[in-house]
Amino acid sequence: MKIFVLNCGSSSLKYQLFDMKDESVIASGKVERIGMEDAILTHEPTGKEDLKLVTEILDHTTAIEKVFNYLVDPKYGVISDINEIEAVGHRVVHGGEVFSDSVKVDAQVKAAIKGTFDLAPLHNPANLVGIEAVETVLPGVPNVAVFDTAFHQTMPKKAYMYALPRILYKKHKIRRYGFHGTSHKYVSQKAAEFLSKSIEDLKIVSCHIGNGASIAAIDKGKSVDTSMGMTPLEGLMMGTRSGDIDPAIIPFVMEKEDLTLNEVNSMLNKHSGLLGVSGIGSDMRDIEENMDSNENAKLAFDMYEYRIRKYIGAYAAAMNGIDVLIFTAGVGENSNILRKAIANNLTYLGIEIDDKLNNIRSKEVRRISTPNSKVEVLVVPTNEELMIARDTLRIVKSSK
Ligand code: AMP
Numbered sequence: 268m269k270i271f272v273l274n275c276g277s278s279s280l281k282y283q284l285f286d287m288k289d290e291s292v293i294a295s296g297k298v299e300r301i302g303m304e305d306a307i308l309t310h311e312p313t314g315k316e317d318l319k320l321v322t323e324i325l326d327h328t329t330a331i332e333k334v335f336n337y338l339v340d341p342k343y344g345v346i347s348d349i350n351e352i353e354a355v356g357h358r359v360v361h362g363g364e365v366f367s368d369s370v371k372v373d374a375q376v377k378a379a380i381k382g383t384f385d386l387a388p389l390h391n392p393a394n395l396v397g398i399e400a401v402e403t404v405l406p407g408v409p410n411v412a413v414f415d416t417a418f419h420q421t422m423p424k425k426a427y428m429y430a431l432p433r434i435l436y437k438k439h440k441i442r443r444y445g446f447h448g449t450s451h452k453y454v455s456q457k458a459a460e461f462l463s464k465s466i467e468d469l470k471i472v473s474c475h476i477g478n479g480a481s482i483a484a485i486d487k488g489k490s491v492d493t494s495m496g497m498t499p500l501e502g503l504m505m506g507t508r509s510g511d512i513d514p515a516i517i518p519f520v521m522e523k524e525d526l527t528l529n530e531v532n533s534m535l536n537k538h539s540g541l542l543g544v545s546g547i548g549s550d551m552r553d554i555e556e557n558m559d560s561n562e563n564a565k566l567a568f569d570m571y572e573y574r575i576r577k578y579i580g581a582y583a584a585a586m587n588g589i590d591v592l593i594f595t596a597g598v599g600e601n602s603n604i605l606r607k608a609i610a611n612n613l614t615y616l617g618i619e620i621d622d623k624l625n626n627i628r629s630k631e632v633r634r635i636s637t638p639n640s641k642v643e644v645l646v647v648p649t650n651e652e653l654m655i656a657r658d659t660l661r662i663v664k665s666s667k
Pocket of ligand 1: 476477478479506549550551552596597598601602
């Protein structure tokens with residue numbers, strides 16, 4: 268069975284085509300600058316020459332049509348007939364409180380996704396455009412929506428409610444939702460598999476540390492708390508996002524600096540985090556390169572590490588213990604320096620990492636803790652696209 272996985276943004280899309288026989292990727296690619304005369308289509312068929320094309324692509328339907336044409340192209344194609352694609356999995360960022368699992372798309376589901384636009388105004392409209400574009404280009408093929416928030420719907424009320432007037436929850440559904448759910452679910456399952464243990468027996472703290480970053484407390488395979496909130500701004504310090512701050516800073520800064528709502532939003536989301544503190548950049552590699560010579564880069568690194576460590580401690584407390592600590596995503600998978608700094612300060616939890624193992628670079632799941640460590644510390648490369656493909660297959664099979 269071939270499954271096409273689509274991640275649609277407002278002016279771009281990314282895709283992967285999976286052969287679920289062996290879960291291999293047979294093609295991947297992206298279209299950038301949709302809506303422009305000089306859109307860029309990059310198509311990478313496995314085992315064949317890559318293609319990079321600059322061309323006019325004015326909407327998502329045209330972009331998807333072009334991608335599908337290349338999937339069956341004699342030179343760049345990987346399948347002989349587009350009907351070999353039996354289902355399409357879509358990443359949808361926000362599922363609100365409606366979706367606690369992936370779901371086959373129908374008119375009702377689309378209406379419910381529309382109902383969440385307020386909660387993710389930058390992402391969900393684009394995700395729905397992607398679904399509708401595939402419906403136009405591949406009519407009759409099932410579409411499955413996989414939500415970033417769904418995995419966290421198991422959080423208890425005490426974890427997801429904010430201490431605000433309850434009416435705000437009733438009227439506007441203001442609560443913690445959490446994100447990166449597809450990744451936290453994938454890496455926690457992968458960790459249990461790697462350790463040959465049932466996930467039911469594990470208390471896992473999963474650190475998804477990339478450009479965006481969040482930590483999840485996963486007890487018996489279920490998310491019981493997570494650091495991102497109603498939006499992906501809360502929690503850890505990130506590449507350009509502030510993470511937790513005193514909310515009173517917002518009206519204060521707006522008044523002192525005469526900022527509009529849009530400006531303050533942009534400050535918190537795009538000009539804060541590693542970038543805002545270091546003044547150097549949002550990429551952890553640049554911070555690490557400069558932190559011996561630049562005190563702002565050092566401060567940014569120390570704050571970033573400290574915040575992660577505090578959340579790990581908080582989630583060990585939330586679950587009354589921790590068996591497994593997972594590092595994943597761009598920074599988590601690659602920065603041995605950050606992992607070491609975090610682990611060196613978690614000895615009170617019985618955590619001990621092996622420097623040699625920590626310094627190995629690999630795309631495989633690996634243990635970096637010593638045999639003496641009371642907590643298994645693992646690096647688990649995330650694969651959100653594969654998780655979406657697996658979920659799509661599961662939902663399509665169960666709806667037959
Ligand atoms: P992601 O959002 O998961 O794609 O992660 C992207 C981020 O990973 C980049 O912005 C970098 O900060 C970080 N990253 C990638 N490679 C490394 C590395 N070798 N060391 C430290 N950070 C890295």
